Amino acid sequence: METLQEPxxxxxxxxxxxxxxxxxxxxxxxxxxxxxxAIVGPNGSGKSTLLKLILNLLKLQNGKITLFxxxxxxxxxxxxxxxVSQKANSFNTGFPATVFEVVASGLTKxxxxxKWMKKEDRRLVIDAxxxxxxxxxxxxxxxxxxxxxxxxxxxARALVSEPKLLILDEPTVGVDAQHVQSFYHMLEDLxxxxxxxxxxxxxxxxxxxxxxSHVACMNKTLHFHGKTEEFExxxxxxxxxxxxxxxxxxxxxxxxxxxxxx
Numbered sequence: 001m002e003t004l005q006e007p008x009x010x011x012x013x014x015x016x017x018x019x020x021x022x023x024x025x026x027x028x029x030x031x032x033x034x035x036x037x038a039i040v041g042p043n044g045s046g047k048s049t050l051l052k053l054i055l056n057l058l059k060l061q062n063g064k065i066t067l068f069x070x071x072x073x074x075x076x077x078x079x080x081x082x083x084v085s086q087k088a089n090s091f092n093t094g095f096p097a098t099v100f101e102v103v104a105s106g107l108t109k110x111x112x113x114x115k116w117m118k119k120e121d122r123r124l125v126i127d128a129x130x131x132x133x134x135x136x137x138x139x140x141x142x143x144x145x146x147x148x149x150x151x152x153x154x155x156a157r158a159l160v161s162e163p164k165l166l167i168l169d170e171p172t173v174g175v176d177a178q179h180v181q182s183f184y185h186m187l188e189d190l191x192x193x194x195x196x197x198x199x200x201x202x203x204x205x206x207x208x209x210x211x212x213s214h215v216a217c218m219n220k221t222l223h224f225h226g227k228t229e230e231f232e233x234x235x236x237x238x239x240x241x242x243x244x245x246x247x248x249x250x251x252x253x254x255x256x257x258x259x260x261x262x
Contacts, residue, residue: 005032007032007066007069008033008035008165008197009029009031009065009066009067009165009199010031011027011028011029012028012063013026013027013028014027014028014060014062014064015027015062016049016058016061017061023044023046024046024049025220025221027222031199032197033164034191035197035199035213036187036188036198036200036211036212036214038200038201038205038208038212038216039202039215040205040216040218041219042219045220046220048169048201050218051169051199054067055083079161080163081167082163082167083167084154084158086173097141097142098139098142099139099142100126102142103128103153104117104160105157106156106161107125107160124160124162129156132152132153132155132156134152134156146179147175147176148179148183150174151175155171159190164196164197165196165197165199166197166198166199171187172204180204180207181207191213200212209231209232214226214228215231217231
């Protein structure tokens with residue numbers, strides 16, 4: 001018999017507004033351990049605001065967020081959560097740091113600034129670099145890497161503190177189209193083989209749908225949350241209702257895949 005575990009994230013009746021603009025309305029969402037959840041929705045639908053609330057970058061106005069069984073204001077173990085933003089597009093290519101140094105900077109919270117790294121800390125850095133497939137670039141300057149490789153470096157930086165939950169906001173912005181599939185394959189590997197719970201905001205649902213376990217559709221409120229196969233059974237009319245306008249759905253190699261929902 002399975003033991004019931006606390007959800008990694010539990011969002012209850014969360015609403016949020018910027019001045020007079022309602023961005024989120026009574027959102028309820030549960031993310032369980034081992035889930036790989038993609039959150040999709042049109043621009044301005046509140047996806048990034050929801051991430052900022054989970055990360056405690058915005059102050060909760062209404063409702064309740066529980067992380068690993070603890071209420072947001074009681075939750076102190078922030079090392080359990082890794083975050084990767086849309087950094088590849090804005091990274092200063094002249095920044096003089098190696099892949100190893102950037103990834104090692106993810107240990108600052110744990111070690112403190114300017115502390116010497118122990119052997120086990122160096123091992124954590126190398127393992128994180130290895131897990132994103134960049135071992136051969138360990139001593140390369142980050143500015144010389146492609147957008148996709150830089151984004152992998154930032155994921156390794158988030159992984160070095162051994163988080164249980166990894167949150168990614170549009171991680172393939174700036175990644176070449178031909179490398180997007182291998183990028184998502186890497187995320188799938190982190191989820192399935194390393195047991196990391198993943199929460200991903202993306203427009204790229206056609207490409208990622210065969211990798212994720214669950215999909216949530218947001219447009220201010222949560223219109224759909226379920227397993228990927230349930231999402232793939234939605235018809236065009238239902239999708240258009242969620243998005244508030246006609247949705248152009250391109251067929252992928254697989255029937256029912258929603259390619260590049262905008």
